[in-house]
Amino acid sequence: MSDNSSGKEITVPPIADELGRVFADGGFELHLVGGPVRDAVLRRSVSDLDFTTDARPEATEAILRAHCSTVWTTGADFGTIGGLFRGEQVEVTTFRADAYDRVSRNPIVRYGDNLVDDLERRDFTVNAMAVSVPGHEFTDPFGGLADIARQTIRTPASPESSFADDPLRMLRAARFAAQLGFGIDPQTLDAMRRMAPELGRITAERIRDEFVKLLTAPDPVVGLRILVDTGLAEHFLPELPALRMEIDEHAQHKDVYEHSLQVLRNAIALEQDGPDLLLRLAALLHDIGKPETKDVAEGGGVTFHHHDVAGARLARRRMRELKFPKADVQAVSLLISLHLRFYGYGDAGWTDSAVRRYVTDAEAQLDRLHLLVRSDCTTRNRRKAERLRRDYDAFEDRIARIRAEEDLRAVRPDLDGNAIMELLGLPPGPQVGRAWAYLKELRLERGPMSREEAESQLRAWAAAEGLAPSPDAG
Known part of the structure; x- marks a missing residue:
């Protein structure tokens, strides 16, 4: 479903239109997609610029190298090429129509040939909207705009299919609830409860990163309650x-x-x-x-x-x-x-x-x-x-x-290790450490001491410990 009027009402950063014209000159589509579109609809500031295109990665890279001051290809295996365009960081990903092995969560990367199929593989409907640049044609095939109005988190495909593809999406649902203040669709929430054990397929690092995003959201308590109520927390923070x-x-x-x-x-x-x-x-x-x-x-x-x-x-x-x-x-x-x-x-x-x-x-x-x-x-x-x-x-x-x-x-002893060794005639070793620890405890108890006081106290302690200074010491 396309809704041109809604697209006209969305404020697109001028730099996105500039990049869109560059791709159009090369004969390719370019669409602002995902979080930036969602945030524009919500009248929130748009920062990260994510795009999708029908250009294959090698064509995208050639275009960006011709117009960006810096280009990076760390995501090239997944169809993503990044660059610094007019001083702004942009990432452009080729339309995807992936399948998943549903064991390791690793996608079998397959490029798609249309925007709608690409949007269907995304996590939630509120992130499955796109705006073409520079034309500003709004594409919302799964009702993301309506879900924003209802303040609801829902998957484009069935939640069972979506979470089987990538179980981390269950944590992301809780995170978006905390970030946006939205509720989770009952069918989606029910699937999270039933499929919580699938989180075991996800690496600790990915879970940690998603949990950190949730915990630093405006109201993390909303997301934490969801993690506990669905049983997801049992699998990484019991x-x-x-x-x-x-x-x-x-x-x-x-x-x-x-x-x-x-x-x-x-x-x-x-x-x-x-x-x-x-x-x-x-x-x-x-x-x-x-x-x-x-x-x-x-x-x-x-x-x-x-x-x-x-x-x-x-x-x-x-x-x-x-x-x-x-x-x-x-x-x-x-x-x-x-x-x-x-x-x-x-x-x-x-x-x-x-x-x-x-x-x-x-x-x-x-x-x-x-x-x-x-x-x-x-x-x-x-x-x-x-x-x-x-x-x-x-x-x-x-x-x-x-x-x-x-x-x-920086509460430290009033004499350092070199001064202790000189005063007591000790070689480097554990005895010097013991003397240093004694002086630190003394400093904590009494506060700062003059050098003379510290030396006097250390001599008395050393004598009691059988560490009296040698005749030629100090």
């Missing part, structure tokens, strides 16, 4: 549905699943510069150690002792399995391991030494830790919530005061 623990008849603990989703929402509300993936991951996963550590104490109370430690371990394992970068794994597991440290500050009266340790242990994640701890307060008791807020305000003020006096971002 710790999330495991949070739906049975609450005992006396309601001795809050609903950990709902609490975790609320903490995520709280964290998002505190973000300053756009989506913070590491903060969102830590907020979502901060309590995943609770199911493993749940215990019923005498009197019927429920405890989760050391769930922070267990949660950090579980998050580390799961993120490694999903092939997250090592630095991200370390950051999120550190945040989870420290998220309970603050509680009790207002009652216990922390020493400056305890504050130094908090800052030092948090390392580069201190600012995220502040946001995570604040987000973790979901109590409906306004008096308790206000007390926790005041306590953390005072805590951050105290950190700022101590920071003004000391360099807490």
Whole structure:
């Protein structure tokens, strides 16, 4: 179905028309397709420019090389050639009519000869619309425009066929629901529930990338609920549905699943510069150690002792399995391991030494830790919530005061390894490391020391340890 009037109402970036004229001069069709068309219909900004054409890849490459400052062919095996056209990144893909082996998900690449067949193989109707350039003929054979009006996610072909071709599309459905605020068509949702085990065919890297897009969407909670309700989460993040623990008849603990989703929402509300993936991951996963550590104490109370430690371990394992970068794994597991440290500050009266340790242990994640701890307060008791807020305000003020006096971002011993070896007459080795560790602990306890104080303390420690300096040392 073509609807020229709808196409005229869509604002096409001028650069798309320019490229369309270049292809037309070569005797080929060019259509803006997929996300850019959907976003134009929704009056959202159009950034990535994706096109489809009847030109074969070698012809596309020749055209782009003649008109682009840079051309890349990394997707050539799948019919996609990219380039920098008038300073904008564009990707042009030959019409496709692929078949899938439905075992590995790898497509058997076959080029098509018409636009409609190409659109039918796309994931959802809202992404299966096209606008010709420069003519602006609007093509919508599967009702994408109507689904946008209904705010519905639906597959062009049957959902069973679509998801069998590429099971990752089930995660993409949840992601688009989170990004666009759309619901999922009941037939499509039912197929997701039945076909969730098919996700096992997808590599960890592809699952991770799609999950990251979902988690950084405007409202990831919408998508996360879909992942849990359809059973998809069980196949790559089982710790999330495991949070739906049975609450005992006396309601001795809050609903950990709902609490975790609320903490995520709280964290998002505190973000300053756009989506913070590491903060969102830590907020979502901060309590995943609770199911493993749940215990019923005498009197019927429920405890989760050391769930922070267990949660950090579980998050580390799961993120490694999903092939997250090592630095991200370390950051999120550190945040989870420290998220309970603050509680009790207002009652216990922390020493400056305890504050130094908090800052030092948090390392580069201190600012995220502040946001995570604040987000973790979901109590409906306004008096308790206000007390926790005041306590953390005072805590951050105290950190700022101590920071003004000391360099807490790099709390290091007052003597380096070379000075220790010279002072104690030691060769390089584990004894120097022990001396360095002692000085660091001393620095955390007492704050900065003069060199004379540090040397005096080190000599006393060395003597007690049987490491007295040699006669010609220092």
